[in-house]
Amino acid sequence: MSTPLVKLEKVSTGYDSKAVLRDVSLEIHPDDFIGVIGPNGGGKTTLVKVILGILPPFKGKVRFPSGKPKTGYLPQASQIDRTFPINVKELVSSGLKAPKGWFPHLSRKQRQKVNRMLEEAGLENLASKPIGDLSGGQLQKAFLCRALINQPQLLILDEPNTYVDKNFEQELYAWLKKLSPDKAIMLISHDIGTITPMVKSIACVNGGLHYHPSNQLTEEVMKVYNCPVDVIAHGPIPHRVLKTHDS
Amino acid sequence: MTDLISIFEYQFFRHAMAAAVLTSILAAMIGTYIVSRKIVFISGGITHASFGGIGMAFYMGLNPFFGAAVFAVLTALGIEWISFKGKVREDSAIAILWSLGMAMGIIFVFLTPGYTPDLMSFLFGSILSVGITELQLLLLFCVFMALFYMIFYRPLVYSAFDPEFSKVMGIPVAFYRYLMAVFIALAIVISIRTVGIILVLSLFTIPQITAMLFTRSFARIIPLAALWGITGSVAGLFAAYFFDIPTGASMIFLLTLQFLIIRGVFLIRSLLIRRVS
Numbered sequence: 001m002s003t004p005l006v007k008l009e010k011v012s013t014g015y016d017s018k019a020v021l022r023d024v025s026l027e028i029h030p031d032d033f034i035g036v037i038g039p040n041g042g043g044k045t046t047l048v049k050v051i052l053g054i055l056p057p058f059k060g061k062v063r064f065p066s067g068k069p070k071t072g073y074l075p076q077a078s079q080i081d082r083t084f085p086i087n088v089k090e091l092v093s094s095g096l097k098a099p100k101g102w103f104p105h106l107s108r109k110q111r112q113k114v115n116r117m118l119e120e121a122g123l124e125n126l127a128s129k130p131i132g133d134l135s136g137g138q139l140q141k142a143f144l145c146r147a148l149i150n151q152p153q154l155l156i157l158d159e160p161n162t163y164v165d166k167n168f169e170q171e172l173y174a175w176l177k178k179l180s181p182d183k184a185i186m187l188i189s190h191d192i193g194t195i196t197p198m199v200k201s202i203a204c205v206n207g208g209l210h211y212h213p214s215n216q217l218t219e220e221v222m223k224v225y226n227c228p229v230d231v232i233a234h235g236p237i238p239h240r241v242l243k244t245h246d247s
Numbered sequence: 248m249t250d251l252i253s254i255f256e257y258q259f260f261r262h263a264m265a266a267a268v269l270t271s272i273l274a275a276m277i278g279t280y281i282v283s284r285k286i287v288f289i290s291g292g293i294t295h296a297s298f299g300g301i302g303m304a305f306y307m308g309l310n311p312f313f314g315a316a317v318f319a320v321l322t323a324l325g326i327e328w329i330s331f332k333g334k335v336r337e338d339s340a341i342a343i344l345w346s347l348g349m350a351m352g353i354i355f356v357f358l359t360p361g362y363t364p365d366l367m368s369f370l371f372g373s374i375l376s377v378g379i380t381e382l383q384l385l386l387l388f389c390v391f392m393a394l395f396y397m398i399f400y401r402p403l404v405y406s407a408f409d410p411e412f413s414k415v416m417g418i419p420v421a422f423y424r425y426l427m428a429v430f431i432a433l434a435i436v437i438s439i440r441t442v443g444i445i446l447v448l449s450l451f452t453i454p455q456i457t458a459m460l461f462t463r464s465f466a467r468i469i470p471l472a473a474l475w476g477i478t479g480s481v482a483g484l485f486a487a488y489f490f491d492i493p494t495g496a497s498m499i500f501l502l503t504l505q506f507l508i509i510r511g512v513f514l515i516r517s518l519l520i521r522r523v524s
Contacts (some may be wrong), residue, residue: 017359047491049342049411052414052415053414054411054414071409073412073415075409075411075412079409079411080409081408084283084407084408084461085279085283085462085463085464086408086464086465086467087463087464090465091466093401094401094405094408094409094413094416096433097354097416097417098401102398102404103398104399104401105400105401106401119263128464130463130464132463133463146412164261216346221420235414
């Protein structure tokens with residue numbers, strides 16, 4: 001077993017001393033692809049924030065056994081102010097750290113990297129557009145570029161499929177599939193149907209966290225942990241998500 | 248025409264022109280941050296709370312600008328702290344500080360023995376009596392802010408746009424927010440001289456809104472806002488002189504008029520384009 005990138009040990013956290021998550025333990029390994037599901041208000045985003053260090057734990061520990069990993073993060077669309085005067089290129093650039101020094105500007109190499117990333121995503125013609133002018137799909141793509149540009153070891157995506165059309169969703173998942181072998185990915189979604197075929201394991205978050213080390217969910221598990229999720233999958237190829245365990 | 252040239256013979260008018268230009272540049276830089284972060288109401292709170300400091304300084308026989316600066320900075324830090332903690336309703340807290348500042352100002356001015364001649368100039372501005380020391384101070388602040396923006400553009404804009412992501416990227420978000428709160432407070436206090444407490448906020452918002460008709464990139468809004476700020480306020484200054492009306496009010500009126508005219512031109516243009524296509 002590899003050393004985990006992140007280790008949550010009995011973490012409780014929340015807002016204003018009101019706990020949203022209680023006694024949550026989780027390990028994220030370098031080759032993991034975890035799908036995080038659960039009802040609204042169950043603590044999915046809270047889990048992300050405690051891993052990212054935005055929210056401190058009330059109790060328990062968040063540990064990084066092999067040092068803090070480089071992390072890419074795509075926030076929930078509703079957290080973003082789309083009217084803010086920032087363009088696509090600036091947005092993607094914000095995912096890079098400027099070289100240390102008194103003048104925190106990007107190096108020429110880093111600026112080229114931003115251009116390459118925009119080309120790869122097919123956003124080069126939108127580079128100087130303000131983010132408010134983009135469609136939902138284009139905007140999520142730009143945010144994904146920002147999350148990826150620093151070549152993170154851990155990629156956390158908080159509901160990347162909100163406000164986007166089905167075409168983009170397919171493109172996004174193809175992209176994630178391509179990425180999945182060389183980084184740990186944590187994908188939060190309310191639409192379990194589309195994510196289960198890709199992920200390697202599932203974490204069901206509802207106050208607590210139940211880790212399911214495969215991408216097949218049983219009805220019992222969902223009942224016990226009260227994860228009222230969409231069980232019928234709508235992908236390009238129809239597939240069933242529900243299966244009973246062999247053992 | 249000779250009238251126009253002759254007024255430049257007055258030193259007070261040359262000073263007023265310089266003050267209008269410098270204040271417009273300062274307000275363009277600070278105001279772009281205010282408008283982008285949607286903290287106009289917070290800035291209103293800071294402005295009005297500073298009146299408490301003015302009143303207190305009057306009462307204690309100190310320099311009223313010093314009093315205003317202390318009150319403004321404390322209010323700005325307080326509001327930023329409240330919004331970080333997120334425990335109190337931010338808008339209510341601002342409203343309380345806003346009116347408390349005004350109330351304290353009125354009480355202290357009332358308690359101050361004798362007549363307080365400068366009071367009206369703080370409420371409505373007194374650009375025609377700006378002295379050389381004040382101009383130097385304005386210039387210094389402008390140069391400092393320009394350098395600060397040029398050097399720290401990235402962390403400044405990113406921590407305003409997406410504080411959580413910036414935190415993940417290792418940017419000291421809280422530091423930048425508190426620092427900007429102090430700069431906003433100082434810029435407002437220094438600009439009170441030009442148009443007064445009641446009108447100062449529009450100097451930090453109308454040119455930005457005008458600039459945003461042309462561009463929606465933070466870095467480009469600043470020079471454009473400076474340009475529209477200068478044209479509007481200088482036009483206001485001339486209007487005040489020729490029509491013999493209060494300068495502060497005239498400047499804000501012309502800034503707004505300028506915005507409406509440009510907005511109108513954009514509207515007509517888009518209607519024409521729609522008709523053709």
